[in-house]
Amino acid sequence: DADVTQTPRNRITKTGKRIMLECSQTKGHDRMYWYRQDPGLGLRLIYYSFDVKDINKGEISDGYSVSRQAQAKFSLSLESAIPNQTALYFCATSEVDRGGNEQFFGPGTRLTVL
């Protein structure tokens, strides 16, 4: 079974709709991250959480919000989706004890906003 899972894997929605992407992990890591990746480009950090009570904005947080419901769950919401949020979204985890820079990624969610 995968250590980091994301649901849904694919989603097509319309402009203005509220969308939630979910991430769950069984690795027991405290740290979780949300990234987006546009075609041909690298990953950009949206939000990150170092524990359940700690949420931080990344470089491109506008238009997004997150919720850390438990150590194992970190959700990303698009309050009112717009077409330029069409992208591949990745969740990741890491643990401080091993340095924290080794991140473990989920399989990704491909989001299309029409």
Add this chain to the structure above:
Amino acid sequence: LAKTTQPISMDSYEGQEVNITCSHNNIATNDYITWYQQFPSQGPRFIIQGYKTKVTNEVASLFIPADRKSSTLSLPRVSLSDTAVYYCLVGELGVNAGKSTFGDGTTLTVKP
């Protein structure tokens, strides 16, 4: 955060050694260098991490000169399955880890 610069793309042939260099002129004293590999439509996968000199694991080596302003990922005897995008990240470990940024990476194409 230290900015990194990598070549956009590289080509190689099966069985050759591939060296991908990353420039990070503004690397800070507490920063480590981490490399990831990403296949299409998959999340990146950790390859190797180091602070100075040379680090080697079962898949790659990482060479870091004394001034630490650059680093080189070395992949020995590549195969077609090594075709992927390779990212160099620079950032702290421990409590400040996880704040590194992914650049656009280097697309490595291995040809038969």
